[in-house]
Amino acid sequence: MKRILACFKVTDDFDSLMPAEWENLGTGAPDTSYVKRLLGCFDEAALENALLFGDALRALGEEVELTALTLDPGYSDHIVKNLPAIGFARVVCLESGADLRFAPEETARLLSEFIKENGPYDAVFAGQQAPPYNSGLVPYFLAARLGLHCLANVRVLAPEGGGVTVLQEADGGGTLRRRAELPLLFVVGNAERSYLRVPTLREKLATKGFAPERRAAEAGAPALAPCALERESVERSCEMIEGGTAEEQARALYDAYLKEALS
Amino acid sequence: MKTVLVTFAARPEEARALLAAARALADEPPLWWELTDDSCAEGYLAPLAGRAQAQGAEALLFPAGKAGLSAAAQLAARLGLPILTELTALTKDRAARAAYNANLTAWFALPARFVATVTVSAFAPAGGELPAAEAVGPQAEPWNELVERLPPAEDPLALAGAERVVACGKGAALKKNLPVYAELAQLLGAELGGTRPTAIDGDLPHSRLIGISGTLLHPKLCLALGASGAQAFAAGVQKSKLLIGVNNDPTAPLFRLCHAGVVADAAEFARALCDLLREQGNG
Structure with a gap:
């Protein structure tokens, strides 16, 4: 039996906030009560690549158990309810209620406590970063706490001979092909398969009535919290180029701006 | 403040940006450790941790990026030091980075000792002489094997330097x-x-x-x-x-x-x- 765990974060759609929400926050959080809750894009890829890894292991005749783990997901029923339908046998929500926006160390500590208590796992997946902090630190702190080797910037992975072969993105766009032995923590970056699969109606019906496990978690203070959050938006008085057709607009833009810029 | 620039070999533009960040942070000239290869950060943890402790390093600056983050984050975890990532501004006592998908800038008071990754494109390359680079090689990491390294299909700096x-x-x-x-x-x-x-x-x-x-x-x-x-x-x-x-x-x-x-x-x-x-x- 191979045991796989994927960590994920449900976050707010910060790009949908009204501009006024960003003003005069001090170190507080903006009002996000009216925007969508969504998966961090790298965490979505981490969940999907955990599933793909499970699929590949099953194709080799292995039994696989998949767990999805999150911390303080807030309103997330629309995301969490689909996870069992697409293959996660266990979905666990740790709930601290604490302000962990800028606390990668504490986030990793809380996740690691669950993983240690319920492990060992052969493969742990985490997305490379998630808002609002996007520090990119949680996977590395988690690997350190779990004593796992860590493969970062994972694009593709596949089981091979009891271990795994991984394609990793290198600085500057190159690719590294690496073999390694499990157990490992995979930091999923710009993955080739980055969208989470959608359950079929049959899969949804088969897991109807599912409720995630909810566990209390006690968080401490962040190691380094910001002393200020400032809005530094660039606002320009955009000159709109007129014209009845694309050709007229192109000509007007060329005459007013591009001719000089290209000379 | 005893500052160390940690870069990867053959990336002088990163060293110059880190030097600019180091000059904003401290008056003393920094040390410069150059890692010989960027393929596996874990191999450098023991050599870097040993040097950092022996030299009494107070600020270890890495270039933000895939290899830089991987090395810096794991080193901070090993040394038990606080870490700030993707810094876009530095003063002697504060550092800034983007937060909330770049809708806000978060400012942090700098601790006495820390590790940081610095956004290279946010700092104009420093002029003058770079400090002498000390080459740091990795330890063997038998748990993994680099099978091949495929180069980028195009110039990786084409976009960054485009007019x-x-x-x-x-x-x-x-x-x-x-x-x-x-x-x-x-x-x-x-x-x-x-x-x-x-x-x-x-x-x-x-x-x-x-x-x-x-x-x-x-x-x-x-x-x-x-x-x-x-x-x-x-x-x-x-x-x-x-x-x-x-x-x-x-x-x-x-x-x-x-x-x-x-x-x-x-x-x-x-x-x-x-x-x-x-x-x-x-x-």
Whole structure:
């Protein structure tokens, strides 16, 4: 039996906030009560690549158990309810209620406590970063706490001979092909398969009535919290180029701006 | 403050940006440790931790990026030091980075000892002499084997150093219209880049991604086509000397950043502009 765990974060759609929400926050959080809750894009890829890894292991005749783990997901029923339908046998929500926006160390500590208590796992997946902090630190702190080797910037992975072969993105766009032995923590970056699969109606019906496990978690203070959050938006008085057709607009833009810029 | 620059071999532009950051942080000249290879950060943890402790390093600065983050984060965990990542500004006692998808800047008071990764494009390269580099080699990591290293298909710094850029968003429908935008870029003498959704959808390689998780641009001309202007992308184009936006939605947030804007279908406008530039003898 191979045991796989994927960590994920449900976050707010910060790009949908009204501009006024960003003003005069001090170190507080903006009002996000009216925007969508969504998966961090790298965490979505981490969940999907955990599933793909499970699929590949099953194709080799292995039994696989998949767990999805999150911390303080807030309103997330629309995301969490689909996870069992697409293959996660266990979905666990740790709930601290604490302000962990800028606390990668504490986030990793809380996740690691669950993983240690319920492990060992052969493969742990985490997305490379998630808002609002996007520090990119949680996977590395988690690997350190779990004593796992860590493969970062994972694009593709596949089981091979009891271990795994991984394609990793290198600085500057190159690719590294690496073999390694499990157990490992995979930091999923710009993955080739980055969208989470959608359950079929049959899969949804088969897991109807599912409720995630909810566990209390006690968080401490962040190691380094910001002393200020400032809005530094660039606002320009955009000159709109007129014209009845694309050709007229192109000509007007060329005459007013591009001719000089290209000379 | 005893500062150390930690870079990867053959990346002098990163060393110069880190030197600029180090000068903002402390008056003393920094040390410079150059890692011989960027393929596996874990191999450097013991050598770096040993040096940092022996030298009494108070600030260890790495370039932000895939290899830099991996090495810095694991070193901070090993040394038990606080870490700040993707710094865009530094003073003697404070550091800043983007937060909330670049909608805000978060300022942190610097602790007495710390590790940090520095956004190279946010610091103008320092002039003058670099300190002497001490080469640091990795320890063997038998748990993994690097099978091969495939080079990038194109110049990785092409976008970062471009004077002109055509930046496409989802509204540009790249999958259908890529030849039009490629021709437009060629006629303008520009590099082609895109927003995160265009990279996730595989329309452009990730090395062409513009924004907080890609390249922060400083071009003379940026023509943004079919991008809504989400802040994560805006952070990558807002320092353009001339930023022109094209979007069929007149309320797109992109226009608030632009010097000039055109309300039009991106592909239709690009075709018209190609025709005009050809007529004018560009390209």
